[in-house]
Amino acid sequence: MSLDYTNSIPLHVQLKKILEQQIYNGYYTEKLPSERELMDEYYVSRSTVRQSIEQLVRERVLERKPGKGTFVAIRTINDWLGSLHSTSENIEKMGMAPGAKLVASQEIEVFGRLKDVTGLDKAHHFKRVRYADDIPMGIERHYYPVGLGKKLSQYNLDQEAFYELLEKELKVKTFQAEQEIKAGAATRNDAKLLHILEGASIIIAERKITDIHGDFVEFERAHYRADMYSFKITLSRNSK
Amino acid sequence: MSLDYTNSIPLHVQLKKILEQQIYNGYYTEKLPSERELMDEYYVSRSTVRQSIEQLVRERVLERKPGKGTFVAIRTINDWLGSLHSTSENIEKMGMAPGAKLVASQEIEVFGRLKDVTGLDKAHHFKRVRYADDIPMGIERHYYPVGLGKKLSQYNLDQEAFYELLEKELKVKTFQAEQEIKAGAATRNDAKLLHILEGASIIIAERKITDIHGDFVEFERAHYRADMYSFKITLSRNSK
DNA sequence: CAGTGGTCTAGACCACTGG
DNA sequence: CAGTGGTCTAGACCACTGG
Secondary structure (H helix, E strand, C coil): CCCCCCCCCCHHHHHHHHHHHHHHCCCCCCECCCHHHHHHHHCCCHHHHHHHHHHHHHCCCEEEECCCEEEECCCCHHHHHCCECCHHHHHHHCCCCEEEEEEEEEEEECCHHHHHHHCCCEEEEEEEEEEECCEEEEEEEEEECHHHHHHHCCCCCCCCCHHHHHHHHCCCCEEEEEEEEEEEECCHHHHHHHCCCCCCEEEEEEEEEEECCCCEEEEEEEEEECCCCCEEEEEECCCC | CCCCCCCCCCHHHHHHHHHHHHHHCCCCCCECCCHHHHHHHHCCCHHHHHHHHHHHHHCCCEEEECCCEEEECCCCHHHHHCCECCHHHHHHHCCCCEEEEEEEEEEEECCHHHHHHHCCCEEEEEEEEEEECCEEEEEEEEEECHHHHHHHCCCCCCCCCHHHHHHHHCCCCEEEEEEEEEEEECCHHHHHHHCCCCCCEEEEEEEEEEECCCCEEEEEEEEEECCCCCEEEEEECCCC
16 A cells, blocks of 8 residues: 555645554554664655544554553553542442452343344343452453354353453453433342342443444443443543 | 742643633633743653643643643533433433423422432422423422522523533532433323323433532432433443 | 664644634 | 644654563
8 A cells, every 4th residue: 555645635634544544453463663674664754644644543543652662552451540539449449359250151041122222132241240359240241143142151251351452352342331310219139139129229330242243242231230330530621 | 830840740641730720719720831841840841731731631620622722621411321321312312302391490498218218408490301202201300509590590401401500500610420320111191291100110310519628519309211221331441 | 784663843734722 | 814722744852661
């Protein structure tokens, strides 16, 4: 691919798109050519190359390491969830020790709202109870496409590492998450697992994650004890 | 102020800090000198000036208008709350018409947790019921320092414009917001205002806003009917 | 030591703005 | 028309990396 010098689209924008494509297509997976090599490859000046790369650094697609080179950025889900904290982090902030226990892992038929949201007929379902200092404070249900679920089920899931597994072990490139937070009342089953009364207030979080192609990766539905759990979000004017 | 050429801190970083200070000190309130004027003023090249300005544009402190100049950015709170939607927006997304009604506006003594969070002894308290298609779906309580509250109380508050008032009319420069979302049960008073049963599930949102100096601006506590309201957050890898 | 990204200069041409 | 930010070039020196 080369640049179109007659086009009114600035060269650095064209080059940025080419590099972005090559990264998402997997052509560059780690180190990029140096700025001087890219100058020769695309017949542009170093500042134009730098403009393209700067944009991608700002979007956290690339990372620059002075003296070493320019690299594809490694980012975890929790990292770009950014202002929203993970379950483990929330529990740790309360001064308690986070824990998890897998109570179900099976293939299921999907119907109703879950089918609408995921677009799946079958899914692999994981159900985990989350603990804070050994007190049960939430139930997290994860739904994955069958193939992905099968792979995940080979790991030890009595830990807090779902997202890390997806990113690091299974190389799923996640892209976007939509999260909804609402309140509700505990079902009989919730009540039993969480040691609370049926009908007690719970806080419900639903999250849908799609990969860079917009394909479904995960749907999660979590029920937390309202007296033990809340979501904290910090929003700041400096996006830095 | 001028730049220190012997200092190891890059010139564009020094210049960025100077400009940032002048903006926050109110020296520049609207239009900045042109890039060519800044070159002459600080004895640097145009690319160095542009590097400084680019950084401030990225942090949303400045805005560039091609052909016109560089300006101090005007930003509303809802704007930088970004991924979190406002009450009105949430109601509109449900396909309903948002409304509000002021039911209390008074100076109060502050104690307990509210005193801890705000650091105030006295506060001005506003209480509004929020509607969706004339159905009451939430109670929002706002607490301000007495002086600010007095100013706000002179406006017509039977509308959705609290943040806009703060920013546009009262020139409060907000900076950071911390938000907590949890669940609870309706008190008798909640139940009466929201037309629900005492003890029914509600979702509770608390938000503390501070200005650019870290000084307290507002504390808000809102109770929403769990069957009618939820928080939606979209998180994306591209921060753009 | 060669190679890397970071910084900085001087200069040029462009499209757009608004009197 | 002069003035603005946007784009682009060519070239230079720097500190840091790692063989």
